Amino acid sequence: MGARPDITAWRPRVEGIDEVFHAHFADHAYPMHTHDAWTLLIVDEGTVRYDLDRHEHGAPSSVVTLLPPHVPHNGGAASPGGFRKRVLYLNTTQIDVGLVGRAVDRPVLRDPRLRQRIHQLHLTLRHPGDELEAQSRLALVSERLSGHLRDEQVATRVPDRRVAHALRDLLDEHFVEGLPLRAAAERLHTHHTHLVRAFGREFGMAPHQYLTGRRVDLARRLLLGGMRAPEVAASAGFYDQSHFSRHFKRVVGTSPGHYARAGAPVS
The missing domain is CATH 2.60.120.10 (Jelly Rolls)
Known part of the structure; x- marks a missing residue:
């Protein structure tokens, strides 16, 4: 056997x-x-x-x-x-x-660059709640695959500041509930891969990084306001407590619980 x-x-x-x-x-x-x-x-x-x-x-x-x-x-x-x-x-x-x-x-x-991007996409897909990051990575992978098959060099578009700022406005409006990348592209009448590239060139970060930063920023205020971490995770748009803790620690440098205790007033 x-x-x-x-x-x-x-x-x-x-x-x-x-x-x-x-x-x-x-x-x-x-x-x-x-x-x-x-x-x-x-x-x-x-x-x-x-x-x-x-x-x-x-x-x-x-x-x-x-x-x-x-x-x-x-x-x-x-x-x-x-x-x-x-x-x-x-x-x-x-x-x-x-x-x-x-x-x-x-x-x-x-x-090698395409292989690395696919590897990073696999890592992202292991974590429920990181769908916008996975969508962004998938868009770049699909574009590069199509470019290979068409014998094209992957196009580098001129940065579109209007599109980048419009996407930021959409993310600001929907950062708790989230917004699928293709839905944003439809609303802005452009291709989803162009959105990812334009946003990155304008702001120096990917759309999913911006979204996570907004959620963590809200979580910090809620924790310091006395809300318990499990309720903060849901209120700030994270998939679950593990998803919340992982991203919070990566951005802030400490766990949500330690952050809340450090900010508690001394009696």
Whole structure:
């Protein structure tokens, strides 16, 4: 009997991602199969060998692999000890299906910056409540993937100050309940990737960082006003107590409880 695989899979609350799949396989080999989604794969240990459209390919840890929807492929370990991989199944809203042929011809992308961005997106997806950050990271990843398939250099748009400030105003209006990136883009009549880039160039930070900062700022006032930390987490827009504590400590440098005690009046 083969070794039992180590698998984690979930559907995040992020539009455009159908599934996140992390796995360590010692000896499993996939038969030929297809997916309805784009399969975005990075390998962390070992090497994966697979056939796509009757051509053999390899996926070592240094590259990004993008398999197109509805095209049969298989997969298995090409190195002793199996392989460890992380996969995002992106629905077809993220990459034009007209680029399927390009992806069949060259599914292997040698782009260290893209691989790092995908790694960061996976880290973000592990934390419920960070959906705006995940949406921002996904927008940049999808743009770069499409650029590779079109043989384009990723476009650098001229900073649009009006759009950046309009997005900041929207975030200020909705920072507690949050606002999906695509919904903001629809309201501002622009592309969501352009929003992320314009905001970053204008303010030197990503939209999700600004949103988190506003929430932490409100949380500080509520804590000093005597509200208990669990109630503060919900009132300031955080997903749960763990989400609140993690971001509060990262921004302020101490836990919410310690911050509240430090600000308590001396009797």
